[in-house]
Amino acid sequence: LGGSISRALQQMSNATIIDEKVLNDCLNEITRALLQADVQFMLVRDMKNNIKKIVNLEELAAGHNKRRIIQEAIYNELCKILDPGKPSFALKKGKTSIVMFVGLQGSGKTTTCTKYAYHHQKKGWKPALVCADTFRAGAFDQLKQNATKAKIPFYGSYTESDPVRIAVEGVERFKQENCDLIIVDTSGRHKQEAALFEEMRQVSEATKPDLVIFVMDSSIGQAAFDQAQAFKQSVAVGAVIITKMDGHAKGGGALSAVAATKSPIIFIGTGEHMDEFEVFDVKPFVKRLLGFGDLSGFMDKIQEVVPMDQQPELLQKLSEGNFTLRIMYEQFQNILKMGPIGQVFSMLPGFSQELMPKGREKESQAKIKRYMTMMDSMTNEELDSSNPKLMNESRVMRIARGCGRPVRDVMEMLEEYKRLAKIWSKMKGLKIPKKGEMSAL
Ligand code: GDP
Ligand code: MG
Numbered sequence: 001l002g003g004s005i006s007r008a009l010q011q012m013s014n015a016t017i018i019d020e021k022v023l024n025d026c027l028n029e030i031t032r033a034l035l036q037a038d039v040q041f042m043l044v045r046d047m048k049n050n051i052k053k054i055v056n057l058e059e060l061a062a063g064h065n066k067r068r069i070i071q072e073a074i075y076n077e078l079c080k081i082l083d084p085g086k087p088s089f090a091l092k093k094g095k096t097s098i099v100m101f102v103g104l105q106g107s108g109k110t111t112t113c114t115k116y117a118y119h120h121q122k123k124g125w126k127p128a129l130v131c132a133d134t135f136r137a138g139a140f141d142q143l144k145q146n147a148t149k150a151k152i153p154f155y156g157s158y159t160e161s162d163p164v165r166i167a168v169e170g171v172e173r174f175k176q177e178n179c180d181l182i183i184v185d186t187s188g189r190h191k192q193e194a195a196l197f198e199e200m201r202q203v204s205e206a207t208k209p210d211l212v213i214f215v216m217d218s219s220i221g222q223a224a225f226d227q228a229q230a231f232k233q234s235v236a237v238g239a240v241i242i243t244k245m246d247g248h249a250k251g252g253g254a255l256s257a258v259a260a261t262k263s264p265i266i267f268i269g270t271g272e273h274m275d276e277f278e279v280f281d282v283k284p285f286v287k288r289l290l291g292f293g294d295l296s297g298f299m300d301k302i303q304e305v306v307p308m309d310q311q312p313e314l315l316q317k318l319s320e321g322n323f324t325l326r327i328m329y330e331q332f333q334n335i336l337k338m339g340p341i342g343q344v345f346s347m348l349p350g351f352s353q354e355l356m357p358k359g360r361e362k363e364s365q366a367k368i369k370r371y372m373t374m375m376d377s378m379t380n381e382e383l384d385s386s387n388p389k390l391m392n393e394s395r396v397m398r399i400a401r402g403c404g405r406p407v408r409d410v411m412e413m414l415e416e417y418k419r420l421a422k423i424w425s426k427m428k429g430l431k432i433p434k435k436g437e438m439s440a441l
Contacts, residue, residue, distance in 0.1 A: 027051060027052065030074060031045075034047070034252065036250070038224065038252035038253045039256070040255070042225075043081055043255055043259055051070070051077060054073045055073055075286055075287070078255065078286045081255045082254070082258050082282045083258075083264070084258055084261075086264075088263060089210055091180075092180075093180055095180060096175055096179070096180055098182045099116070099182070099183050099210065100184045100213070100235070101113050101184065102186055102215070102231050102235055102237070104189065104191075105188030105189055107216055109215045110142050110143055110185050112243055113129055113143070113183050114146035114150055114152070115267075115269065115274055116183060116213075116241075117181065117183055119267075119277055121151075126179045127182075128153045128170075128177070128181070128183065129143055129147045129152055129183050129185060130154070130171060130182065131143040131144075131154065131155065131166070132163040132164075132185060132187070133163065133185055133188075134162065134166065135187035136187060140157065149274070153177070155169065155170035156170070167203045167206060168207060170184070171184065171207050184207055186203055192227060197233075204235045212237050213240070213241055214232070214237045214257065214261055215241050216257050218242045218247070218254060219250075219253075220253050221252075222253075224252075224257050224260075225253075228240070228261050229260040231261070232261045232263075237261045237263055238263050241266060242257065242280075246269075246271045246276065251285070254285070264280075268280050268285075322386040323421040324384050324385065325382060328371075336372075373403050374409065374410055377398075377403040388418060396414070
């Protein structure tokens, strides 16, 4: 998505005259990219109309940074969609709150319930989990396992088949035990069906939750709006959690969920583990959706991590779009110099998820060292070339022999390079900001 949007903006920038047609072409291109990212059709249409109203052609013609103006308009519009204008119900520590989770089967409710409980427990709350899913065999065992791992009290039954009854019993029990965050996990179905919504209505009526959280799988795509709306119509959804943001989901469905429920996203799930859970923040999310990475954070990090004297050079190279093997090598050097690499480079586009997954810093570090050893067997020509075709079979064989590693390892390193080069190529044409200037975007 980021790629197609920046291409569209680039094309417009190249045009000598910005007229209605050039702007329309650009907006159509961007519209297509957003639809492909599963942003709902109606949202995209409204957004396009809004941007047309905001973007002033005369201002564009007068030589202002056109890309920047349109880019900012898109960014602001997307942020607006994700901000429903009211925060979700604020729970109070020490005062009993009941939170009910709803969502389709497989959306990640049970996993997310535990993450949510664990998150609060770490902050000094006294959470408890109630399993009101009597629909799926094994549901109670799953919750029990998760809860035990996180040392969180739980309630459920292997024999009782009435979800309302279990929910009420569990809530009562934990009220008596003075838990201040009672979480009710519910059942799902594979499809949106009347029986599920009726059950949710009944559980909600009986337990009177302070907050209902709708859990949605980020890969749901264009179906997101309808699904979220269907839940909102049966129970008073007050917040949204989007799961599986670590996968290849395009993320546009999140916008639909907010629009349909008029409720904010409060957390996102980024993995199967208990701590792969992040407080949701609109701005970085939109930047990611647009493929900007977290540019403001990125620039700050560059200033923090890359030695002063290398900064202008690195930014210059990036804006030229030539990500060479030598640049990769230099970045690896910087990473290793920083010691524990977990957080440091997590904001560099492409360096975080795949290359340096959280919790596996040691492995990542070893991998980076291995890559560097292989790159030590490369010639200057190879390191400085940005022509991917240069690395032919005989060169790969020579490098493998030189560093004493199998050819397949060299291939892997080159694949990694290509992946990073692709991501970093999006920075081509990037206006290099002066310090402090990035905060606006
Ligand atoms: P439920 O049917 O709604 O209760 O969904 P579950 O909690 O059982 O989750 C379904 C599957 O999705 C499980 O295999 C989870 O481990 C997985 N899952 C849940 N959240 C995430 C996430 O944020 N990332 C990834 N990768 N997997 C997740
Ligand atoms: Mg479940």
